[in-house]
Amino acid sequence: MYRSVVVATLATAVAVGLSGCSPLTPARPQATEATHAGLKVDVGQHETFAGTPIALSLTVPEGTIQMGPLVRRRSPALLAAYAPVLTEAERREAIAAAAEAAENPEETTPTPTEPPNPLPTDDTFSLLEEAPEPDTTTALLRVDGDPGEAFSEVLEQVAALVPDLQLDPDAWSRFCTVSSGIYTGCTLDVTGRTTDDAGVRVIATVDPGNLRTRESPAVSQGKPVMTVTVVQTDPPDMRPVWEALDESTDIPFEGEPPVLTAPAPVPATTAPLPEAAAVKGTWPRFPVSRPVTTGGSLGTDRWKLREDSALLLSGDRPLFDSLLVERGVNADAVARSYVLAYSDAGEPTQDVIEDRTEISTTYTAVTGEGGPKVSATFTQAGRGNYIALFYTPAPR
Template sequence: MKSRRFRAMLCLATLSLIAACEQGSGGDPTPAPATSTTEAPDVQDYESGPESPIMYGLQVPPGATQLGPLIRYRSTRLIDAYTPELETAQAQRDAEARDKAAEEATDGTPPAPPAPTPEDTRPSDDSFKLLEDPPRPDSTVSLMRVDGKPTEVVRRMLAQIDALLPASSVVTNDLSRYCSSSGRRITSCRLSLRGMIAGDRDVRVTMTVDPGDLATRTSGPSDLTRPVMTLLVEYVGEPREGQLADDTGSLEEVEDIEEVPEKSDLIWPKMDEDAPRTAELLNGWTAPSTATILLSGYRPGFVNVTTARAIQADLVAEGYIDDQAGEGGAVRKDVVEDLNEVSTTYTTQTKDGGTSRAVFVLSARGNYTALFDYPATN
């Protein structure tokens, strides 16, 4: 588990980055709104290129660009599996605190005042910090913009998934197997497969591609009129067993898609412009002025933003979840100290029975919030 010294160093690095950005922009931490529907912010500083690792050997394929960091969080199943152990540790800590207070009262020692906890201190400590070995995140999302030829980029991603899950027999030369279309024009793509990978690990991989709104010929805000692709990789086996192996690795025998022609004859529609940053997304949610949109999508609904200050990014996450929660809906919060980042995940059931998730990521590179909307399935 990371020490408090690491947390201090991470926050110091982040504050230094923010100060540099504010100095370079005249001290105004609030990004200016776009002046036209097609104007997008300069997001080069937040891009990760091809071959950036995702999980289990999967990488950002050539022709795609990841915006922001990987979004990593603990699944509900993982949290539930470790909650009894956490509750035991909390009970032991509380008992020790009561014994110490009773001993000090007997000795006449005045109790120490509680440490101040300002409401604007973000993020919180790891939710499982009381455990000697807190569970690592078991779910990872990569949010990508497709800059190359979409058919080739998607096929390269399919080839990687096929190499990871060879028993699933992924079809890499026929996009019609995974993409819906209207008049030969692709409207959306989705592939979700579950299988065993090397090391007897039970995983699920879900890939989606959204070319934009075909009816209005409009991409989501900040998409640069390009398709957007998401890749969700989850460990779905027994939660504790998933903690025993390494999440990294490399793929072998990835198919060279250029050697086999694509046969669906489907077309990627061209978008005329991006929607403005003020557009309604995710069941009516709109981005606040403190947030710069890095990438967004309609199917599935997601938005990835960056902010000048950590508290702003966390408030974006909290505000979105509060808006999406059903009447009396509970919000679940989980904080993960992982690698060089601290991630805070909020999850709730929506008014229509679906799920909304918001992940605030504090890293040395900046502050990010990714919002997701998953409608109820019949």
């Protein structure tokens, strides 16, 4: 698979110095690379190829390339399940700290020196013996091969993971829409129980571009865009989590301890999908991607491409943007600012996931009733600092 180079435009926001070895070093664009004027980005440095694991047994399908890192998040349901035990752990830590201070009144705690742009590094649930693993994983993919074959492979993988769905990979087009004989997109959204009896939801989409404007998604190199999201749906068993908290401290509950039972699996069983006819069409060819210029819109009128960031991939259905942020820039603040633009009913929520090689911070907008779903995940990785923006409009 070749390593490709595209041009991404950067806007006027924060002026930063660019070193000679930076992936965003200025370069004179060639005539064939003039879709996006500005700084040139070696996209190949941020590509992951077919066969790379996504989640459970699903992998990046043949004919696609993953752009940027996997976007790993904790679902609202998982965060809600762990919220009480985290609150209790914080209460006990405060009591223990106060007791230690009373025993040693002359000792003072040194004031830590904060760096100029502090980044989140501690997991939200670091107080617990084991922080909950993220239960939602999304891969953002550019389709360099045949979109139907790539989508069919995703169905084949899901069919092996959840056999009782009775998915037929050869009938992949039943999940697609056609207009005037042209495929306009595909969406697979299924739930069931895996061969290991775990609840899972898989959402896969293919976005070939805009049929009206005849443009592919921005910076997709004239190619369709695919997303694959895996959600583990079984609620966590909180009994061992509370037991571990009790074992690690002698401080009792203020009131009655929670009464916990074994969680019910979700879904309880797997229902085969109803019959549906396959549709026939051809994939459109949109050699020109939707242009994004300096300060241009990133899918919504409130998101603009900054000068300290480069757009790696985007999609319109669903709406997402994958950004590479120049090193030295406070990417955490940038991610939060994107979400803050839509958080009109309160401060955005924050959740930090600390992995061995990556740290992911997800900000979620707090919107009013019936508002859109908006989130940004900032990932600190060895290859760079990334932001994945997701926007789901309010239902009509």
